Amino acid sequence: QVQLQESGPGLVKPSETLSLTCTVSGDSISGLHWSWIRQPAGKGLEWIGRIYISGRTNYNPALNSRVTMSVDTSKNQFSLKLSSVTAADTAVYYCARDGIVLGAPDAFDIWGQGTMVTVS
Amino acid sequence: SYELTQPPSVSVSPGQTARITCSGDALPKQNGHWYQQKPGQAPVVVIYKDSERPAGIPERFSGSSSGTTVMLTISGVQAEDEADYYCQSADSTGTYVVFGGGTKLTVL
Numbered sequence: 770q771v772q773l774q775e776s777g778p779g780l781v782k783p784s785e786t787l788s789l790t791c792t793v794s795g796d797s798i799s800g801l802h803w804s805w806i807r808q809p810a811g812k813g814l815e816w817i818g819r820i821y822i823s824g825r826t827n828y829n830p831a832l833n834s835r836v837t838m839s840v841d842t843s844k845n846q847f848s849l850k851l852s853s854v855t856a857a858d859t860a861v862y863y864c865a866r867d868g869i870v871l872g873a874p875d876a877f878d879i880w881g882q883g884t885m886v887t888v889s
Numbered sequence: 890s891y892e893l894t895q896p897p898s899v900s901v902s903p904g905q906t907a908r909i910t911c912s913g914d915a916l917p918k919q920n921g922h923w924y925q926q927k928p929g930q931a932p933v934v935v936i937y938k939d940s941e942r943p944a945g946i947p948e949r950f951s952g953s954s955s956g957t958t959v960m961l962t963i964s965g966v967q968a969e970d971e972a973d974y975y976c977q978s979a980d981s982t983g984t985y986v987v988f989g990g991g992t993k994l995t996v997l
Binding site: 804806813814815816819827829830831863868871872873875876877878880881882883 | 984
């Protein structure tokens with residue numbers, strides 16, 4: 770079955786850039802859309818942005834100026850960069866597949882297990 | 890910015906029916922989806938497109954929509970249903986994803 774796995778540093782210094790990668794296994798990354806979502810400890814979910822396989826992106830307006838997403842079809846991976854991080858960016862970061870298979874492209878049908886990133 | 894509003898908490902006894910609402914101005918135009926999240930786990934979609942249930946989700950989970958509100962109903966609640974539930978939709982243009990603040994379901 771399709772699985773997503775986030776990877777990247779668990780600790781990032783303030784003002785630096787957070788970089789995460791999501792590796793997709795069990796299916797091709799092509800033809801689908803992919804998102805990043807985060808969750809601070811004890812708080813709710815926040816959508817960071819979406820990347821289409823064409824490379825087009827939509828970012829949360831609240832984070833737009835600091836977010837960059839990219840996709841590498843040869844590695845079946847997509848990535849997130851969040852610049853100028855502060856303590857407020859400390860969260861569990863999830864990658865997720867948009868629910869095209871469900872006929873609901875704006876939903877998320879498969880999630881990674883999440884990776885904790887601390888800014889300190 | 891666009892917001893979805895959920896009650897912070899809902900409590901029910903086992904076997905009863907739990908109803909969790911989610912309100913947002915764009916919901917008449919955009920689909921609503923629901924996720925269940927248990928402690929330490931990633932969210933799982935339990936309802937999509939207002940009322941569709943993914944394979945493997947128990948039939949006791951159902952969804953409905955009326956005007957600016959979508960609702961998740963869990964009939965015959967079981968102890969294992971205790972979790973946080975999040976609604977999710979998009980803004981009126983369909984460009985940006987929004988999550989509700991989450992509802993903690995407690996099974997008494």
